[in-house]
Amino acid sequence: xxxxxxxxxxxxxxxxxxxxxxxxxCSECDTHRGESMIHLEYVNRAESxxxxxxxxxxxxxxxxAEVCPADAIKRTGDGVVxxxxxxxxxxxxxxxxxxxxxxxxxxxDRKIMMxxxxxxxxxxxxxxxxxxxxxxxxxxxxxxxxxxxxxxPLSAPVNTxxxxxxxxxxxxxxxVPRKLATVAPHLxxxxxxxxxxxxxxxxxxxxxTPAGGPATADxxxxxxxxxxV
Amino acid sequence: MTGARLSTSIEPDRxxxxxxxxxxxxxxxxxxxxxxxxxxxxxxxxxxxxxxxxCPKGVKRYLQGSHPDRLTTxxxxxxxxxxxxSSLPYSDxxxxxxxxxxxxxxxxxxxxxxxxxxxxxTTEKTYLLGKFARVCLKxxxxxxxxxxxxxxxxxxxxxxxxIDRTTSPWSxxxxxDVIWVAGSNVAECSPITTNYIWQAREQGAKIIxxxxxxxxxxxxxxxxxxVKPGRDAAVFACVLQIMIERDWLDHxxxxxxxxxxxxxAEYCREWTLPRTAAETGVPERALMQAAEWWGTAKTSxxxxxxxxxxxxxxxxxxxxxxxxxxxxxxxxKPKCGYGTIVGQANGQGGREHGxxxxxxxxxxxxxxxxxxxxxxxxxxxxxxxxxxxxVDAYELFRKIxxxxxxxxxxxxxxxKVSLPDNAFITRCLEKLEFFVAIDFFLxxxxxxxxxxxxxxxxxxxxxxxxxxxxxxIKINKAVDCPGEAREDWRIIQDxxxxxxxxxxxxxxxxxxxxxxxxxxxxxxxxxxxxxxxEKITQHLGVFWPCYSQDPQTGAAIDDHPGxxxxxxxxxxxxxxxxxxxxxxxxxxxxxxVAEYRPPVDDASDEYPIYLTTGRVVSQFLSGTQTRRIGxxxxxxxxxxxxxxxxxxxxxxxxxxxxxxxxxxxxxxTLKAQVVTTIRPDTIFIPYHWAGQKSANQLxxxxxxxxxKIPQYKVCGCRLRKADAAPDYAAVLExxx
Numbered sequence: 001x002x003x004x005x006x007x008x009x010x011x012x013x014x015x016x017x018x019x020x021x022x023x024x025x026c027s028e029c030d031t032h033r034g035e036s037m038i039h040l041e042y043v044n045r046a047e048s049x050x051x052x053x054x055x056x057x058x059x060x061x062x063x064x065a066e067v068c069p070a071d072a073i074k075r076t077g078d079g080v081v082x083x084x085x086x087x088x089x090x091x092x093x094x095x096x097x098x099x100x101x102x103x104x105x106x107x108x109d110r111k112i113m114m115x116x117x118x119x120x121x122x123x124x125x126x127x128x129x130x131x132x133x134x135x136x137x138x139x140x141x142x143x144x145x146x147x148x149x150x151x152x153p154l155s156a157p158v159n160t161x162x163x164x165x166x167x168x169x170x171x172x173x174x175x176v177p178r179k180l181a182t183v184a185p186h187l188x189x190x191x192x193x194x195x196x197x198x199x200x201x202x203x204x205x206x207x208x209t210p211a212g213g214p215a216t217a218d219x220x221x222x223x224x225x226x227x228x229v
Numbered sequence: 230m231t232g233a234r235l236s237t238s239i240e241p242d243r244x245x246x247x248x249x250x251x252x253x254x255x256x257x258x259x260x261x262x263x264x265x266x267x268x269x270x271x272x273x274x275x276x277x278x279x280x281x282x283x284c285p286k287g288v289k290r291y292l293q294g295s296h297p298d299r300l301t302t303x304x305x306x307x308x309x310x311x312x313x314x315s316s317l318p319y320s321d322x323x324x325x326x327x328x329x330x331x332x333x334x335x336x337x338x339x340x341x342x343x344x345x346x347x348x349x350x351t352t353e354k355t356y357l358l359g360k361f362a363r364v365c366l367k368x369x370x371x372x373x374x375x376x377x378x379x380x381x382x383x384x385x386x387x388x389x390x391x392i393d394r395t396t397s398p399w400s401x402x403x404x405x406d407v408i409w410v411a412g413s414n415v416a417e418c419s420p421i422t423t424n425y426i427w428q429a430r431e432q433g434a435k436i437i438x439x440x441x442x443x444x445x446x447x448x449x450x451x452x453x454x455x456v457k458p459g460r461d462a463a464v465f466a467c468v469l470q471i472m473i474e475r476d477w478l479d480h481x482x483x484x485x486x487x488x489x490x491x492x493x494a495e496y497c498r499e500w501t502l503p504r505t506a507a508e509t510g511v512p513e514r515a516l517m518q519a520a521e522w523w524g525t526a527k528t529s530x531x532x533x534x535x536x537x538x539x540x541x542x543x544x545x546x547x548x549x550x551x552x553x554x555x556x557x558x559x560x561x562k563p564k565c566g567y568g569t570i571v572g573q574a575n576g577q578g579g580r581e582h583g584x585x586x587x588x589x590x591x592x593x594x595x596x597x598x599x600x601x602x603x604x605x606x607x608x609x610x611x612x613x614x615x616x617x618x619x620v621d622a623y624e625l626f627r628k629i630x631x632x633x634x635x636x637x638x639x640x641x642x643x644x645k646v647s648l649p650d651n652a653f654i655t656r657c658l659e660k661l662e663f664f665v666a667i668d669f670f671l672x673x674x675x676x677x678x679x680x681x682x683x684x685x686x687x688x689x690x691x692x693x694x695x696x697x698x699x700x701x702i703k704i705n706k707a708v709d710c711p712g713e714a715r716e717d718w719r720i721i722q723d724x725x726x727x728x729x730x731x732x733x734x735x736x737x738x739x740x741x742x743x744x745x746x747x748x749x750x751x752x753x754x755x756x757x758x759x760x761x762x763e764k765i766t767q768h769l770g771v772f773w774p775c776y777s778q779d780p781q782t783g784a785a786i787d788d789h790p791g792x793x794x795x796x797x798x799x800x801x802x803x804x805x806x807x808x809x810x811x812x813x814x815x816x817x818x819x820x821x822v823a824e825y826r827p828p829v830d831d832a833s834d835e836y837p838i839y840l841t842t843g844r845v846v847s848q849f850l851s852g853t854q855t856r857r858i859g860x861x862x863x864x865x866x867x868x869x870x871x872x873x874x875x876x877x878x879x880x881x882x883x884x885x886x887x888x889x890x891x892x893x894x895x896x897x898t899l900k901a902q903v904v905t906t907i908r909p910d911t912i913f914i915p916y917h918w919a920g921q922k923s924a925n926q927l928x929x930x931x932x933x934x935x936x937k938i939p940q941y942k943v944c945g946c947r948l949r950k951a952d953a954a955p956d957y958a959a960v961l962e963x964x965x
Binding site: 014015016017018019020021023024025027028045046047048049050051128130133134135136137138151152153154155222223224226227228229 | 269270272274281282283284285287288289416417420421423424427428430431432433443444445446448449453455510512846847860861864873874875876879884902903904905906907908909910
C-alpha cells in the first residue's frame with residue numbers, strides 16, 4: 001500500500017490558531033508513542049499570537065537522508081520520507097542539524113531520530129493524517145488539488161523553497177496568497193527570517209467619512225497605539 | 230498523579246459514535262472502547278458539523294474516565310477522615326439525603342430547598358431535574374449554570390425574535406460578504422468555528438472582530454475593533470447611526486417585518502463618531518469601515534459570545550447586534566445568519582426544558598397560565614401546585630446567605646470556582662444546614678457537601694444535547710458507570726422514591742424521559758415533538774422546531790425534517806400563526822433600544838485598570854475535568870496575568886514576574902505574561918482554576934437587570950509587582 005498520489009498535504013500557517021490539537025492528536029499514534037511529531041511554535045508570543053505548525057515537508061531530495069551516514073532515512077516510492085529505521089539509526093543527529101525546516105528530532109533516551117512520516121499507517125490505507133483530520137482551523141489540510149482550489153480560491157499552493165543558494169522542492173505544499181504566488185513562485189525562507197512577526201495585518205481603506213477624516217492606515221499599525229496607561 | 234496515558238497499541242473492542250463532552254459545538258467523535266474502558270478516539274468524519282475536526286480538549290477527553298479521582302461510591306463529610314470524607318453505601322446516602330430534605334422542608338417549608346443544575350447535562354436530565362424540583366420537591370428555587378453563560382443572548386433573542394435559538398446553521402457563513410464576530414475568542418473557545426470563518430474568507434468574506442485582545446482569530450481578520458471592555462452597545466449604536474446616515478438600510482424589510490425602528494434610530498443619533506470613538510476606544514475610521522462593510526453587504530453572518538454578554542449591560546449589548554442584523558434585513562435567508570455561541574455542551578437544550586428558574590419545557594413561560602396548565606397536565610398535577618418563578622443562581626446564594634434557603638442539591642455546577650466574588654459563595658456554602666452534590670469528580674464546590682452522590686460521566690449514559698446551531702444530537706453510551714456510581718437520572722429518581730414521591734419519576738431509560746419531553750415540548754416554541762432518537766441518528770442531527778403535528782393544519786406528521794434556518798419568508802410558526810416569520814402574534818421582529826450603560830465598578834482613580842476574564846483553549850469552564858487531564862494541564866498549566874508591555878514597564882513588571890492584581894473584592898498573585906496583543910489599559914486572567922488561582926476572587930457580582938448574568942468581563946482593578954511569590958508557588962497544583 002502507498003499514499004495515493006492524487007492526495008497532498010497543504011499547510012497554511014495564516015490559518016493557524018495555535019490550539020495544539022495537531023500535537024495532542026499526533027502524540028496518540030502508536031508508532032511514536034506519546035511524542036508529537038508535528039511541531040507548533042509561537043513565532044514571538046510577546047509580539048503576536050502567530051504560531052507556525054511544522055510537519056515534515058517530505059523533500060524530493062531529502063537533505064536529512066543525504067547527510068545520514070547510516071543510510072537510515074528512506075524515501076518511499078510515493079514520496080514520503082520515513083522516520084529513521086531503528087536498526088540503522090546511530091543517533092548522530094546529522095539530520096537534525098541539516099534539515100532546513102527543523103523537523104527531525106533526536107530522542108536521546110531511545111537513541112533514535114523520529115520525525116513526521118505523514119501518518120504512513122493512515123495515509124497508506126486511505127485515511128487522512130491525524131493532524132490534518134483534527135485541525136480545527138484546517139491550517140493543515142489533506143486532500144486533492146481540485147479540492148483545495150475549490151475551497152481556497154484566494155490562496156495558491158507553493159512547494160519550492162529557497163534557503164540561500166539551496167532550492168528545495170517538497171511533497172507538502174504551503175498555501176500563500178494567490179496574488180503573491182504568481183509573482184513569487186518560490187518562498188525565500190532565509191529572507192523571511194528577518195521579518196518581524198506582525199501583531200496583526202489590517203488594511204483600513206475607507207471610502208470617505210462624514211467626519212472628513214480619510215484614513216489609510218499603515219498595514220503594520222499598532223491598534224493600541226493611542227491608548228494611555 | 231499525572232493523567233495516566235493509556236497504551237495506544239491496544240486494539241479497541243468497538244467504536245462508539247458520540248459527541249465531545251465539552252463545549253457547545255458538540256463535535257462528533259468516535260470513542261475507542263475496550264473492556265468497559267474508553268481507551269482512545271478516532272475522528273468521525275461523516276458528522277457534518279465538524280467532519281472529524283477536534284480541538285485539543287476533544288482529542289484528550291477520552292482520558293477522563295480512567296482517572297483515579299473518579300467517584301465510585303457515595304461520600305459523607307467526616308472530619309475524622311484525612312480526606313474529610315468517608316464512603317457510605319449508596320442506599321444509605323440516598324436515605325440520608327431524603328431524610329435531610331424532609332426535615333428541612335417540614336421545618337421551613339418546601340422553598341427552603343434549592344436546586345442547582347447545569348448545561349452540560351443531557352436535555353433529558355435537565356428536563357427531569359426541573360420536574361423533580363417542582364413536582365417532587367415543590368420548590369420554585371431551581372436555576373442552573375447557564376445563568377453564567379447564555380441568558381443575556383437568550384433574553385435578547387426572545388425580546389427581538391420571540392424565540393431563543395441561533396437562526397441559521399453554521400454552513401450559512403460560507404459564501405457571505407461579511408462576518409462580524411463580537412466578543413468571541415472563537416479560536417480558543419469554539420475552535421471548530423474557525424474553519425467556517427476561514428472558509429468564508431477564502432470565498433471573499435470580510436472578517437470583523439471586536440475584542441479587547443488580539444485573539445488568534447483576530448490576528449488575521451480584515452478589521453479589528455479594539456473595544457474597551459464593556460463598551461459594546463455604543464459601538465453597535467454608532468454603526469447603526471452611520472448606516473442610517475448613509476441609508477445603508479433595508480427599508481422594505483424594516484417596514485414589512487419589524488416594529489420599533491424609529492425609537493432605535495432616535496437613540497442612535499447621540500452616538501456620533503467622535504463620541505463613540507472616545508467612549509469605546511475604537512478609532513473613528515474603524516467604526517466607519519465596519520459600518521461600510523456591514524451596511525453595503527448583500528449577505529452576512531453576525532455572531533457573539535460571552536465577550537459582549539458577560540456584562541451588567543449584556544442584554545443591551547446583544548440587542549445592539551440584533552438591531553444591526555434587522556436593519557440590514559439579512560436574516561431568514563441563505564447566507565444570512567445571526568447566532569450566539571453557546572459555551573457549554575448543552576447550553577442551548579439545557580435552557581429550554583425547565584431547569585431555568587422562569588421557564589417550563591418547550592421554552593414555555595412559568596408565569597403564563599396557559600403554559601402552566603399544559604405542563605401541569607403533562608405532569609399529572611394540579612396547576613396551582615406547580616411552583617411559580619424562582620430566582621437566578623446568584624440570588625439563590627443570597628437567599629442562602631439570608632437563611633431563607635437551608636438545603637441545596639447541586640449537580641453539574643461548580644459555583645465556588647465559577648461565580649463572581651466567590652469568597653461570598655464559599656461563605657454561603659458553609660451556612661447551609663445540608664448540602665448534597667451529585668458529581669463524578671469531587672469538584673471544588675462538592676468539598677463543602679455533607680453528602681456526595683456518585684453520578685455519571687457523559688460517556689456513561691445516553692441522551693440528547695442541542696448544540697450551538699439548534700441541532701439536536703445524540704450522545705451514545707460507551708461504558709457503564711463504575712462501582713456504585715450511576716446515571717444522574719437514576720439518582721434523581723432514587724431520591725424521589727426515598728422521599729415517597731415517586732409518581733412521575735419511574736422512567737426506565739433516557740429514551741422514556743425523552744418521549745415525555747416530546748409531549749411536554751409540543752406546542753411550545755421549542756417544539757421537539759417530531760424528534761425521535763432514530764431520526765437524530767439517521768439524519769445526524771435534527772434542528773428544532775420539529776413538529777409531530779403541523780402547526781398550521783393540525784394534521785399529524787411523522788416525517789417533519791426539522792428547521793435548520795429560522796424566519797424564512799412564508800414560514801409558519803405557532804405564535805404568529807401565519808402573520809409573519811417571527812415569533813410574535815403580528816409575525817414581526819422587534820427593534821429594541823439597546824442602551825449603553827457604563828459597567829458597574831468601572832475603572833477609576835483607585836482601580837485604574839480594566840480586568841477581563843475568559844478561557845484558554847486547553848481548559849474548560851471551572852476545570853473539574855480538564856485540570857485532571859495531564860496533556861491539557863501541560864499545555865496551559867496555570868493562570869497568568871496577560872498585560873501589555875507598556876503597562877508592565879510602567880509598573881516595573883517583566884514577563885514571568887509574579888504580579889498582584891487587586892479589586893474591591895480580593896487579590897490574586899500570578900505570573901505576568903507580557904504581550905502586545907491586549908489593550909494596554911486592560912489585563913486578562915483565565916478563570917479555570919480554584920482557590921488562590923481563581924480569577925473569580927476578583928470579579929464583581931453585578932448582574933444584568935434582565936438576564937441576571939454576572940459582569941465577568943470587566944471591573945476596575947489595580948496591578949503591581951508582587952512583594953513575593955505566593956504561598957501556593959511552593960506547592961504544585963495536584964498533578965492530574
